[in-house]
Amino acid sequence: MSGEFSLIEKYFAGRVAPAGKQTLLGIGDDAAVLSVPAGQQLVVTLDTLIAGRHFPDSTDPFDIGWKSLAVNVSDLAAMAASPFYFLLSLSLPSADDHFLKPFSDGLVAAADKFAIELVGGDTCKGPLSITIQASGLVEAEQFITRSGARMGDRIFVSGELGAAALGLAHLQQAVQLDELEQVECLTALNRPSPRTDLAEILRLFATASIDISDGLIADLGHILTQSGVGAIVRQRSIPFYPSLEKYQRWSDALHGGDDYQILFSVAAQNVAAMSHLALQLSIPLHEIGEITAQGYQLETESGLQDCSNSGGFDHFAA
């Protein structure tokens, strides 16, 4: 990290937490220094968002700032980690106040909401691209991976699926949403709220978990591959955004990206206790299927569909 970060420092001065008990040295030096509390482990992730690829070129800079952080925090949430700190790399065509002001507003708003602190970064001239490295903390050995699902486990998903994909379809003029739907779907697309509220449930009950960024079917596929198991998913149990039916876009709930809900598996004998806690915490959870020994099938009204070749987004596709 070097001096050129002063450009961004200007936009974040007084808006990020000062050096404190855990952040021994923040923005402005060669590196930041942090103290990791005893008994906690460090969970680290990094994601890049490129204009025109991960968000439409027309996206409000506030939303770009918000979403860049949110997608990283969602990865932490999937591991059952609590947000800790993040670093920002911003490449942009020019040091433009009309971009930097709302971008930093969105990033700070998200940082406040998710309780995560900016500790440093780098800026340079180039095509618009944002890379964020976010770190979280988890009690020793309490993190949840993609590889722990076992035959007989029940499969759960939080929230509702498909609204972000429907919002993108609206922006691409594939559908014409009404005003309320536009608000809901564009908020889902541009200002996702990662499920940090699920951490306790995951730590106590999940055998495997992942955040849904590439679509339910593709992301469940990652759990199955890494756990060496199969699954059957009941389409009628999937919590879809209601308007998907109106526009006959069911597949947005299965294959749409950008949901940032959590998909996880729970041993059958723990389902009752988990459901009780979810109710206490007011967290909406839906049981959508079961882990099997092998195969990957979707149960629809017209029969079983094979999902074993579902790939989700391929970021290198044309």
Added chain:
Amino acid sequence: MSGEFSLIEKYFAGRVAPAGKQTLLGIGDDAAVLSVPAGQQLVVTLDTLIAGRHFPDSTDPFDIGWKSLAVNVSDLAAMAASPFYFLLSLSLPSADDHFLKPFSDGLVAAADKFAIELVGGDTCKGPLSITIQASGLVEAEQFITRSGARMGDRIFVSGELGAAALGLAHLQQAVQLDELEQVECLTALNRPSPRTDLAEILRLFATASIDISDGLIADLGHILTQSGVGAIVRQRSIPFYPSLEKYQRWSDALHGGDDYQILFSVAAQNVAAMSHLALQLSIPLHEIGEITAQGYQLETESGLQDCSNSGGFDHFAA
């Protein structure tokens, strides 16, 4: 982090350290998980390299991989931290084996040399750009910042300055280097070796330190600003790459970028003990000046030059 990292995972399979005592979960999940040893603090940095801006478009992919990691490790070295782990974000126009094979070779070679482990990352389609987030460890409170220089401290620099800038001048056809110079200068430019060997000296003796990425004068300026002091630097004491004289390019040692040597200050009464240790460790150090109460001057053969407005590289300049 998500599934698309499997593209890179393919190039690093079996070439990065497996999950071990400190890396509890490596490449391939939503995030990696690390254990930070008790009594150690975490030092974090992040730097982006963009093709055509931070390296010529014609640069060998091996060198791009090497340098992307080296510049980050250099930031850790400046803090007196030992390399720990890193994350990679790679944006490239296409999933091209002719790029990815040598790029990963260079990155792995650097990771081996600097003893730092790749634990995860993200790849996507876009203009060629590499962001690396590197983390190091330092004994509690033993890190060195830019802000601790005090009046009377002596200023030291490691190694030799200006070879990388002379190499770049050769590529830009501003000079025509002979064969030996080409080898030396292009190695300095493309395969910098961060001074991780200085960690003990810095921890024991430095009051402030920085790595030289933007040029000696500009980077010393950062120390002076953040320490609230001034300096006088003697041009005749600066360890310049010998051929600079032949091409009359003295200023490459003052203002050239990409040296990745360490510039630091030491209290006068500790200079003898430090020099003794440097000799034992065979680390070349040069005393180039002194910290003063205010002002920033370069003592040349033709008198004093004022450096207080020296800016170094501005990554947003045209």
